[in-house]
Structures are given as C-alpha cells and as structure tokens.
Amino acid sequence: MKNGIEQMHSLIAWYREASTTSPIGFFQIGGGISGDFPICVVPLIHKDLELPCPLWACFAQISDSTTSYGSYSGAVPNEKITWGKLDENTPKFVIESDATIVFPLIAHYLLEEEV
Incomplete structure (x- = not known):
C-alpha cells in the first residue's frame, strides 16, 4: 500500500499524462x-512543480452535507x-x-451508455 506522498506522486504522473489526450473531470462522492x-493535484503541479497543466474540465459532487448548517467540511465548487x-x-x-442512492443510479446510466 502506498503512503500519501506516494499516492500523490502517482496521481501527478497520471494527471500529467492523461490530460494531454483529453479533458479530465472530477467526480467527488x-x-x-x-x-x-x-483535486489538489492541479494546483500542486502549477504552483509547487511550476509545470503547465490544464485545470479540471468539470466538477461534480454528491454530498448530503450542506454548507447552510455548517456540516460540510470542504469547499463549495466556487471556492475551488x-x-x-x-x-x-x-x-x-x-x-x-x-x-448510496444517487451514485448507483449515475453509475448504471454511465455503464449502460456506449462510449
């Protein structure tokens, strides 16, 4: 099992290679x-490694936490x-x-579609 730094290193390598052939979206559950x-791989590549790379092409998230009640521990999309x-x-x-309700429906739809 990879530690956090090793996982980020792998993600950087994957993102840099994959983003050269097509836009990459981020789907957060x-x-x-x-x-x-x-999702921090993009600013890490830009700011820390000082290398060019495209931003995430789209962002989607499924969450039952809302910011209105203070239960969301993360940033809403506009903060990103x-x-x-x-x-x-x-x-x-x-x-x-x-x-647990929404993701299986989305996955079923995507897997049924021809790519």
Whole structure:
C-alpha cells in the first residue's frame, strides 16, 4: 500500500499524462479531505512543480452535507476557483443527496451508455 506522498506522486504522473489526450473531470462522492486530496493535484503541479497543466474540465459532487448548517467540511465548487483547481467557466454541479442512492443510479446510466 502506498503512503500519501506516494499516492500523490502517482496521481501527478497520471494527471500529467492523461490530460494531454483529453479533458479530465472530477467526480467527488462525499465531502471533506477525501475529495480535497486528489483535486489538489492541479494546483500542486502549477504552483509547487511550476509545470503547465490544464485545470479540471468539470466538477461534480454528491454530498448530503450542506454548507447552510455548517456540516460540510470542504469547499463549495466556487471556492475551488481561487485555489487554482477550477476555472470560473468550469461546469460545476453539486447533488445534495445520499450518495448510496444517487451514485448507483449515475453509475448504471454511465455503464449502460456506449462510449
């Protein structure tokens, strides 16, 4: 099993290679650090490694936490713009629902579609 630094190193290598052939979207299930860790690969490449790379092409999230009650431990999509993860024109979607209900429906739809 890889530690956090090794996982980020692998993610950097994957993102740099994969983003040269097509745009990459980010689909987050839940909130908090589990989603914040991988989405940070883009600002890490830009700011820390000082290498060019495209921003995430789209962002979607399923979460049952809402910011209105203070239960969401993460950033709403518009906050991700200032941190260099998304652009102001990046398509952004938040589905406020239980992921155990919504994700299987989305996965079924995607797997049934011909790519």
